[in-house]
Amino acid sequence: MADSPIRKAQPGFRWEGVETLRYKDEGSAPFRDVTRQVLFHEGDLHCEWRYFEVAPGGYSTLERHRHAHAVMILRGRGHCLVGERVHAVAAHDLVTVPPLAWHQFRADADSPLGFLCLVNKDRDRPQLPDARALAALRRVPEVAAFIRTGDEAGG
Ligand code: MN
Numbered sequence: 001m002a003d004s005p006i007r008k009a010q011p012g013f014r015w016e017g018v019e020t021l022r023y024k025d026e027g028s029a030p031f032r033d034v035t036r037q038v039l040f041h042e043g044d045l046h047c048e049w050r051y052f053e054v055a056p057g058g059y060s061t062l063e064r065h066r067h068a069h070a071v072m073i074l075r076g077r078g079h080c081l082v083g084e085r086v087h088a089v090a091a092h093d094l095v096t097v098p099p100l101a102w103h104q105f106r107a108d109a110d111s112p113l114g115f116l117c118l119v120n121k122d123r124d125r126p127q128l129p130d131a132r133a134l135a136a137l138r139r140v141p142e143v144a145a146f147i148r149t150g151d152e153a154g155g
Pocket of ligand 1 (some may be wrong): 063064065069103151
């Protein structure tokens with residue numbers, strides 16, 4: 001299989017030879033019910049292509065960093081925060097996360113949210129919001145509602 005350029009799709013948004021990993025180490029940052037698959041990580045590319053899946057009601061970490069993300073929703077429905085706006089997203093929508101924009105993805109309660117995420121191979125570590133950043137984000141009512149769970153500060 002290592003010789004083949006093809007890794008076949010398998011049922012359930014999985015691919016031959018691709019491991020389903022934890023999204024992040026438990027306790028390193030707040031998130032709920034997210035898996036990660038690294039689809040492309042070859043030496044000749046200066047980027048990585050990952051597939052994340054958020055289970056119904058789950059969410060990715062609220063974070064920001066200098067590197068950008070190019071995202072295509074591949075499965076399901078949910079909402080994403082980018083900067084100071086919350087957007088409904090569904091399969092095949094494209095999402096641009098610019099440098100230093102706060103961002104978070106949430107699956108709807110009754111749907112998973114799976115998305116492809118293209119990212120630089122060399123990239124800075126995500127920053128989590130401190131109390132001041134959270135207070136600033138919460139000044140926008142729709143953002144306050146979006147980050148409502150109360151565990152975004154590390155609990
Ligand atoms: Mn990110």
